[in-house]
Amino acid sequence: MRRTPVYYYSSSSGLVRLFAERLGRPVHDLSEREVRQSLADGPWVLLTPSYKTGNPANDTIPEAVRRFLASPANRRHLVGVMGSGNRNFGRYYQRAAREIAELSGRPVLFEFELSGTPWDVQECVRILEELDAALDRRDALRAHDSDASPAAPTAAAL
Ligand SMILES: Cc1cc2nc3c(=O)[nH]c(=O)nc-3n(C[C@H](O)[C@H](O)[C@H](O)COP(=O)(O)O)c2cc1C
Structure with missing residues (x-):
């Protein structure tokens, strides 16, 4: 079964990186330029911290995350979002x-x-495993549907 990769951003304090590396699955660091400029090869999950900057045009979403999401293909393949934050930031x-x-x-x-x-790590591992299984079932259904469709015209012709 494909293990859905997690693309994360982490600043120099590295809190998100610590978490991501405990997930036991492929994780990609968006603070690396090659990763930011790459294309996800299928469904992927974003893990992002929030950074309040006070700049209304670009308030809390890290720039590296914006860049990766600028690609329509990456946006299309995104299946879910996870966040790291600090409750002291209130709303x-x-x-x-x-x-x-x-x-x-x-x-x-x-x-x-x-x-x-x-x-948190344990719970997140469980959620991602459920996601992997759900995506696997979706792929199996799609493969089944596309197997069935070429047969339909023949059946109709008989
Ligand atoms: C300058 C600054 C601004 C932050 N702004 C927010 C915020 O708006 N909302 C939030 O939930 N957490 C906020 N945080 C907390 C970080 O998102 C959190 O500590 C996260 O784990 C940092 O991950 P990193 O060390 O991998 O970059 C902020 C932290 C800093 C230092």
């Missing part, structure tokens, strides 16, 4: 993850604070 808590989810119509799959607790 801005998880603003970046929530705004991306709203704009893209994809669900927020999981939220945690800072680098997360061991429970």
